[in-house]
Amino acid sequence: MRTFLLKRLPSGLLVLVLASFLIFLILRLIPGDPATALAGPDASPATLAAVRDRLGLDQPLPGQYLHWLGGVLGGDLGPSYAIGGRVADLIGNGIAATVQLTLGALLLVVLLALPLAVAGATTRRRPVAAGVRALTTAVLAVPPFVTGVLLVLVLAVTLGLLPAGGHESLLDAPDLAVQYLAMPALCLALPSAAVVARHLEDGLRRALAEDYVRTATALGVSRRRIVWQHALPIALPSAVTVLGLQVGQLIAGAVVVERIFAWPGLGQLIEQGVVRRDYPVVQDLLLLVVACYVAVQLLTDLAYTWLDPRVRWE
Known part of the structure; x- marks a missing residue:
């Protein structure tokens, strides 16, 4: 290692x-x-x-x-030109909200992609598999800002289930914080969940077509055990790599989503920096995004080596 x-x-x-x-x-x-x-x-x-x-x-x-x-x-990000204050303080004020949104979206990506991929790859009913494929295609075809507006219209305005926008700390009011987090995290997670689900589904289909699966089926091993204990570990490493790539998309997409849902994160800060030509703010934020992306890719490679013993041996 x-x-x-x-x-x-x-x-x-x-x-x-x-x-x-x-x-x-x-x-x-x-x-x-x-x-x-x-x-x-x-x-x-x-x-x-x-x-x-x-x-x-x-x-x-x-x-x-x-x-x-x-x-x-040297750890000195310098002063802001137009917004005011030190850039490090400005980033410190907004980074917690952005991290909260990104981690919430990442959790939803896993929770949505895994059952969709398993359902699409293992079902013997063609309409179900076609429905999963059509759903992921539709999610990928709709831009995040359109998805955000639709979620607000349906869940907030029409049904009144969730607040349309805002933010609350998880430490101060966990229940209220989850309500504020639900829609922006879902809006951010849907495209990435569709991508990961498709890759994982294809990997599961290839794994289930192997000879050992037919042998296990002939020996009476249950379909559920074959999928979760044998096929999924084979398909998982490539899906983890795709998930790591999608983290970069989550960080970039947070700029748009935070604007839609009035989420007080780094997205609003970078927007203000661009509009006001505040070079230090924009430079430091973009470099921070790249650093996060590089760190995530390194962690993804480490996870891949842990999931696939062949990489460790090499």
């Missing part, structure tokens, strides 16, 4: 360095000027020059990049 980590860490660090360079460069290529956004469109050239000097935007781009990267490596 230690050798595996030593092999994976350099590539992860390289991805973070390349991502930091691309994030920095792309933000500078986007039309707009933080100095103009702060001073106003009618500001004089002298005022704009003073603002750029104060923010360090008059320095060469390589110097700005190295200054930012050095601050990140």
Whole structure:
């Protein structure tokens, strides 16, 4: 396991360095000027020059990049240009809500994908299998913002089962927090659950077509035992890899979902940073997302080696 980590860490660090360079460069290529956004469109050239000097935007781009990267490596994310306060404090205020939403969605992905995949792969009734396939296709075809609006209209407005938006801490009011979390987590989880269900279903179908399954069936082993004790462990490693990839989609999708349900997470913060051309906020948040994605992929690889002994032997 230690050798595996030593092999994976350099590539992860390289991805973070390349991502930091691309994030920095792309933000500078986007039309707009933080100095103009702060001073106003009618500001004089002298005022704009003073603002750029104060923010360090008059320095060469390589110097700005190295200054930012050095601050990140040193744990100093710097001050926000437009929103106000330290970037680390702003992220700290919103990260708990985003983590809560992402973990809730990840739990729903597992709870939805597993029974759908098993039902689609093991049922002998073609209408059931076709229904599972049609359901996953429909979920993948509908954008998350449309799904969010439909959930609000049905569950909040029409049926009145859940609040339309808001947030509550799990520590202060667990019951109310779950109610606020249910719809945004479901909206975020549905596309990823459909992807994982399809991959797991295909893996189960291949596993159930193996000769040992026919032998076990002929020996009188129950269908349930064959599926859960023999076929599922074979299909699970590839599905775990797909699930790890979907975590990145969950983190990215949280930006849209938080906006729909007024969820006070990092999604609203990055939106404000983009609108106000707040470079430090956007840079640090995007790099944090990439770091989370790299960490999740590393954990996914570790889980794969644990689930598949052949990888460990190699």
